[in-house]
Amino acid sequence: MDRTLDLTQDAARLTAQLVDFASPSGSEKELADAVEEALRALPHLTVERYGNNVVARTNLGRAERIILAGHIDTVPIADNVPSRLDEDGVTLWGCGTSDMKSGVAVQLRIAQTLTEPNRDLTFVFYDNEEVAAHLNGLGHVADAHPDWLEGDFAILLEGTEGLVEGGCQGTLRVILKVSGERAHSARAWMGRNAIHAASPILERLAAYEPRKPVVDGLEFHEGLNAVAIEGGLAKNVIPDACAVTVNFRYAPDRSMEEAERFVRDFFAGCPIDEFIVDDHTGGARPGLTHPAAAAFLAAVGGEARPKFGWTDVSRFSALGVPAVNYGPGNPIYAHKIDERVDTRLILEAEKVLASWLTAP
Amino acid sequence: MDRTLDLTQDAARLTAQLVDFASPSGSEKELADAVEEALRALPHLTVERYGNNVVARTNLGRAERIILAGHIDTVPIADNVPSRLDEDGVTLWGCGTSDMKSGVAVQLRIAQTLTEPNRDLTFVFYDNEEVAAHLNGLGHVADAHPDWLEGDFAILLEGTEGLVEGGCQGTLRVILKVSGERAHSARAWMGRNAIHAASPILERLAAYEPRKPVVDGLEFHEGLNAVAIEGGLAKNVIPDACAVTVNFRYAPDRSMEEAERFVRDFFAGCPIDEFIVDDHTGGARPGLTHPAAAAFLAAVGGEARPKFGWTDVSRFSALGVPAVNYGPGNPIYAHKIDERVDTRLILEAEKVLASWLTAP
Numbered sequence: 001m002d003r004t005l006d007l008t009q010d011a012a013r014l015t016a017q018l019v020d021f022a023s024p025s026g027s028e029k030e031l032a033d034a035v036e037e038a039l040r041a042l043p044h045l046t047v048e049r050y051g052n053n054v055v056a057r058t059n060l061g062r063a064e065r066i067i068l069a070g071h072i073d074t075v076p077i078a079d080n081v082p083s084r085l086d087e088d089g090v091t092l093w094g095c096g097t098s099d100m101k102s103g104v105a106v107q108l109r110i111a112q113t114l115t116e117p118n119r120d121l122t123f124v125f126y127d128n129e130e131v132a133a134h135l136n137g138l139g140h141v142a143d144a145h146p147d148w149l150e151g152d153f154a155i156l157l158e159g160t161e162g163l164v165e166g167g168c169q170g171t172l173r174v175i176l177k178v179s180g181e182r183a184h185s186a187r188a189w190m191g192r193n194a195i196h197a198a199s200p201i202l203e204r205l206a207a208y209e210p211r212k213p214v215v216d217g218l219e220f221h222e223g224l225n226a227v228a229i230e231g232g233l234a235k236n237v238i239p240d241a242c243a244v245t246v247n248f249r250y251a252p253d254r255s256m257e258e259a260e261r262f263v264r265d266f267f268a269g270c271p272i273d274e275f276i277v278d279d280h281t282g283g284a285r286p287g288l289t290h291p292a293a294a295a296f297l298a299a300v301g302g303e304a305r306p307k308f309g310w311t312d313v314s315r316f317s318a319l320g321v322p323a324v325n326y327g328p329g330n331p332i333y334a335h336k337i338d339e340r341v342d343t344r345l346i347l348e349a350e351k352v353l354a355s356w357l358t359a360p
Numbered sequence: 361m362d363r364t365l366d367l368t369q370d371a372a373r374l375t376a377q378l379v380d381f382a383s384p385s386g387s388e389k390e391l392a393d394a395v396e397e398a399l400r401a402l403p404h405l406t407v408e409r410y411g412n413n414v415v416a417r418t419n420l421g422r423a424e425r426i427i428l429a430g431h432i433d434t435v436p437i438a439d440n441v442p443s444r445l446d447e448d449g450v451t452l453w454g455c456g457t458s459d460m461k462s463g464v465a466v467q468l469r470i471a472q473t474l475t476e477p478n479r480d481l482t483f484v485f486y487d488n489e490e491v492a493a494h495l496n497g498l499g500h501v502a503d504a505h506p507d508w509l510e511g512d513f514a515i516l517l518e519g520t521e522g523l524v525e526g527g528c529q530g531t532l533r534v535i536l537k538v539s540g541e542r543a544h545s546a547r548a549w550m551g552r553n554a555i556h557a558a559s560p561i562l563e564r565l566a567a568y569e570p571r572k573p574v575v576d577g578l579e580f581h582e583g584l585n586a587v588a589i590e591g592g593l594a595k596n597v598i599p600d601a602c603a604v605t606v607n608f609r610y611a612p613d614r615s616m617e618e619a620e621r622f623v624r625d626f627f628a629g630c631p632i633d634e635f636i637v638d639d640h641t642g643g644a645r646p647g648l649t650h651p652a653a654a655a656f657l658a659a660v661g662g663e664a665r666p667k668f669g670w671t672d673v674s675r676f677s678a679l680g681v682p683a684v685n686y687g688p689g690n691p692i693y694a695h696k697i698d699e700r701v702d703t704r705l706i707l708e709a710e711k712v713l714a715s716w717l718t719a720p
Contacts, residue, residue, distance in 0.1 A: 169546065173595060184695045185607045186529065186669030188583035189570070195586040195604075199562035206559040210549070223548035226555040227595055229602065232588025234435060235533060235639070236490070236607065237695055239587060244555075247545045247596065279595070309546035 003030070005038040007112035011105045011350045012092065012343035018072075018101040019083035019094040025073040025135070028052040028127040032072060035125050038108065044115045045123075048148060052127040053137040055148045056111060058120050064292055065120040066357070067154035067321065069138065069312070070104045071129030078337045090343050097341035098329030103157025106328060106349045110357065117357040122151055129312065133281065138312050142319060153292035154316040155353075159329020162345050162352075164300055165307040166218050166286025166293075166324050168314050172248040172259050173227070176201055176267065177274035182233070182240040191238035195231040198242040200270045202226065205246070208266075213251045216286040218306040220251035224266065245278070249308070252283030284314035287322030299356035300326065363390070365398040367472035371465040371688075371710045372452065372703035378432075378461040379443035379454040385433040385495070388412045388487040392432060395485050398468065404475045405483075408508060412487040413497040415508045416471060418480050424652065425480040426717070427514035427681065429498065429672065430464045431489030438697045450703050457701040458689030463517025466688060466710045470717065477717040482511055489672065493641050498672045502679060513652030514676040515713075518669075519689020522705050522712075524657050525667035526578055526646030526684055528674050532608040532619050533587070536561055536627065537634035542593065542600040551598035555591040558602040560630045562586065565606070568626075573611045576646040578666035580611035584626065605638065609668065612643030644674035650682040659716040660686065669694075 005017060023031040032052035039047045045056040052072075074096035083094030092102075104125065111123050126137030133139065142149055178198045183191025210222045224246065231242030250259045259282075264275065287293055288304055297304055307313065307325055316323035328345035365377060381391040392412035399407045405416040412432075434456035443454030452462075464485065471483050486497030493499065502509055538558045543551025570582045584606065591602030610619045619642075624635065647653060648664050657664060667673065667685050676683035688705035 171546070171596075182696060184669060184691070185583065185585050185587055186531070186609050187581075187691065188585045188609070189581065190692055193565075193585050195589050196562060196566040198589075199559070199566040202556060202559035202562055205553075206556040221547075221549065223545065225545055225548050225553050225598055226591070227545055227597065227599060228592025229555050229558075229589050230592070231586070232590070232605065234490075234695075235492070235587055235605065236531075237435070237587060238585055242589065245592065245595070249546050249548070309544065 003034060005034045007038050007108050011109045011346045014105040014108060015097060015102045015341065015346055016083040016085065016092055018105055019081060019096050022077050022081045023073055024076045025128050025131045028073050032125070032127065035072065039111060042112060045111060050141055050144055051137060053141050054125045055141065056123045058117060060116065060120050062118065062120040065122060065151040066292070067122045067124060067149065067151040068107045068110060068157060069124040069154060070100055070107050070157040071127065072104055072125050073127050073130050074099065075130050075335050080337055080339060091340050092343050093340045095339055097339050098159045099334035099339065100158050100327060100329050102329050102341045102346045103159065103327035105346060106157055106353065109350050110353055114354060114357055118359060119357060124149065138315055142315060146319065149319055149321065151321050153290060153296065154321045154323035155296070156311060156313055156323055156325050157327035158311055158325045159327045159331045159334060160325050161330050162328060162348055163302055164297055164304040164324050164326050166288050166304045167215065167252045167284045168307045168309065168311050169220060169252065170250045170254065170256065170259055170283035171281055171310050172250065172263060173279040174246050174263055175276040175278050176244045176246060176272045177276065178242045178271055179273045180238065180240045183238040185236045185238055188238050194239045194242040197271050198231065198244055201244050201267060204267065204270070211251065213253050215251055215253045216288050218286050218304060220306045221308060222251055223249040250283060252285045256280060256282045281310060282314060284317035287317065290322040293322050293324060296356060300352055363394060365394045367398050367468050371469045371706045374465040374468060375457065375462045375701065375706055376443040376445065376452055378465055379441060379456050382437050382441045383433050384436045385488050385491040388433050392485070392487065395432065399471060402471060405471060410501055410504055411497060413501050414485045415501065416483045418477060420476065420480050422478065422480040425482060425511040427482045427484060427509065427511040428467045428470060428517060429484035429514060430460055430467050430517040431487065432464055432485050433487050433490050434459065435490050435695045440697055440699060451700050452703050453700045455699055457699050458519045458691065459694035459699065460518050460687060460689050462689050462701045462706045463519065463687035465706060466517055466713065469710050470713055474714060474717055478719060479717060484509070493639050498675050502675060506679065509679055509681065511681050513656065514681045514683035515656065516671055516673050516683055516685050517687035518671045518685045519687045519691045519694060520685050521690050522688055522708055523662055524660055524664045524684050524686050526648045526664045527575065527612050527644050528667040528669065528671045529580060529612065530610045530614065530616065530619055530643035531641055531670040532610065532623060533639040534606050534623055535636040535638050536604045536606060536632045537636065538602045538631055539633045540598065540600045543598040545596045545598055548598050554599050554602040557631050558604055561604050561627060564627065564630070571611065573613050575611055575613045576648065578646050578664065580666045581668055582611055583609040609670070610643065612645045616640060616642045641670055642674060644677035647677065647682045653682050653684055656684065656716065660712055
C-alpha cells in the first residue's frame, strides 16, 4: 500500500487508507508521521507535533476558533485489517472504521479542502485514547501545550452515527470494605460473617432507582452498580472480610464532590469499615447553550442527545472549551471484531461540516 | 530445626516440633516422612504407608483393638510458624497447636512409650483433613486398605480441651449461582446485574436463626454461612454472574437428604440459576451407648458433650467403628491466626490415655 496519505480522495476512500495503517494504541507512530507529512504539504496550515500527537491550525484572524479532534489509535487488530469494502458498495469493514478513523478522515478532508473557512480551525490528532487515562495523548498535549487547544468550541469526531451528542457522565469507582471476625464454620457463632454483613449494601444497590436529570436540555441516565464482589478465605472459615466495588455513573449536573457525597450518603448506616475512592473522573455538561454550539447544532439540523459514556469531551470541558461528540462512526460496532461503518455517513459528515464552516 | 522427630521429649515439646514442620494441606510429605521414620524405629510396631498417610500397629493378640487417629495437615500458615512458647511457660502459640498437632504429639508419645498396652493399638496419621472431603487421607486409606482401620473403638484426637465429645455434625457445601446480563457500566440499564440479584441470598443468610436440637442427650448447634462470594468481570462491566458458596453445618438427627432439602427450601424463591452440591458429608450420632465408648468415658471420668464440627468420627462410624473425639487442643482457636494450646492439657491427655491403656 501507499504510505503517503492522499487527501484528495473522498472521505470514505480516505477512511479505508487510514484503516490500512494499523495503529493499535502504542503503535501510532507510522500513522502520525503520515498525518503530519500530509498536513505539512498544506500551505494554509501551521503544524505542530508532540510525541505522536499532531496539531494543525489556520491563522486567518477569524472571530471564532473551532477545534476538530480525533484519536488515531484503535483497539488491538483482530484479523480485521486491511479494510474491505462490502459488495453492497457502502459498508466498509475493518478495525477503526467506526472508532474512529472515519472521523479522522473527515478531519483531514476539512483540513485539505477548506483553505478559507469562516472560522479559524484547529485540527487535533492524538494517540492512546483506547488505553489508560494517563497515557491519553490529548491529556499530554493539554498539559504540555495548553495554548494549542485554545478555542471557542470543540467537536470530537467520535462515532455518533451523525448525531450530536452533548456532555458526558462522570464515573466514580469506590471499594466498600466490610469486616467481620474469622472463625471455623463449624462454630460460626464464635465469629462474625463479613459476607452476611455486606447484605445491606447489596440490598440498597438492588433497590436503587436511577436519576434521569435533564441537563441543558438533555436527559441523562445515572447508574449505581456493583462491578465486583469478593469475600471468603477457605471453604470452612467464616470470612472476616468482604469487598464490594461500586461504580457510580453520574449526570454532569453533579460536581465530583457532590457525586462522592451522594455515594457516601447512599450507603450511610451500612457497616462499611473502609470507603476507598479507587478512580474518579468528572462529567461534562452538554454546553449546548454556548452560541457556537447552538450554531453548529442548527447547521446539523438535528436534535442533540446525551452521551452516557465518558469521552474526551470532558477534557475540553475542563479546559473551558465547550465540546460535543459528532462523528460518522456507529458506536455499537466500536471494539468489535466485525467493526464496520456506513460510508454514506462519512460523506454526509464531511458535507455538513464543510457547509457550516463555509456558510457566508 | 531438627528434621528428625524426637519422640523421647514430652508431648508439649513434641507438639512444638510438629508445629515447626509447616504442613498446610497438600504439603504434608515432609512431616509424613518424619512420622514414618520415627515409628519405623520402634520395634513393637508394624508400619504401613499409603500416600502421605502412615498407619502403625501393635500385634499383641489382645481382645480389643483401639484406634488413635489424627490428621497431620493444618490450614494455611499466617505468619504463625514456627511455634512460640509464651512467657507464662504453658501457652504454646502457632498454626496447628490446637488443630491438631497437640493430638498428634499425644499419639506419637503413646506409640513410643506403651510397648505392651492392655489393648492392641492402631495409630493413624493422615493428610488433607482441612480441605475437600474427597482429598481426605483417612477416606483414601478406608477405600484402599479398610483392614488397616479395623478396630473396636476409635479415638480421634481432634481438640476437645480434654473432654469427650460424641458424634459430629454433618457438613454440606453448596454453590449458588446467580446470573445476569452483561453490559457496559455506562449503560447499566442495557444489562442485569448478577451481584445485585444475589442480594436476597445474603439477606436470608443474615436473618438465619440456628437450630439447637438435643440428640442422644447432647445439644448440637447448627450453622448456615456464606464462606465465599465472587462476582465481577471488569471494572466497567455489569457482571453477568455471581456465585455464593454456602456451608451448612447440621445436627446428626438430619439425614444427608434432609439437610440438602432444608437448604434448598431455605433459599426457595431466590433467583438461583444453578444449585451445585460441592461437598457433602453426613454427621454421626453420639453413639456413647456402645460398651467400648462407655468404658473410655468412665476412664476419663468426665461428661460427654456434643461435637459441633465435622470430624472424621463419622468416617469411623460409617466403617462400623464407634468413635469419639478426645484431644488436648482448644477448638475455639482452630483456624485462627492467634491459634494456641494450653500445654498442660497435652500432658494430661497423654497421662489419661497411657493410664487407661496400661491399667491391669
